[in-house]
Amino acid sequence: MVDTPPALPPVLSSPVPSPCVSLCKMNRDSGLCEGCLRTLDEIIAWGKADDDFKRAVWAQLPHRDAMLDFD
Template sequence: MNSAAELLLEHARTLEADGPVPSPCISVCRMDAASGLCEGCFRTLEEIAAWGLAADEDKRAIWLELVERARQA
């Protein structure tokens, strides 16, 4: 597992069930051409673009996907 994946997984463990949902961005903003995912936060361009207007439940669903993607990295 790479260091970005480890950092993302550590960040995911601190999420509160009812609190505000923080961005998964870790300021490593490079898109991997092969996977279509950001190398830092494992989001797609669509997920990154939609994040600011997304409802908290949608953000939590994205976080669940990111955790799975990071584990596979």
């Protein structure tokens, strides 16, 4: 049996995967999608964006989680 190496984190992968989790709901207060934590502008730009842009967005996602109140 061959060991499979662990998958690269999204910020190191190429092409950079989308953070979309198919839970599309924009939060009125923060302007962020409650599923992927991206702004509407980032979601629109994603398809044509380069990997540097996508990695920059991924880097912001952990900080944005605190901006949303899921209660």
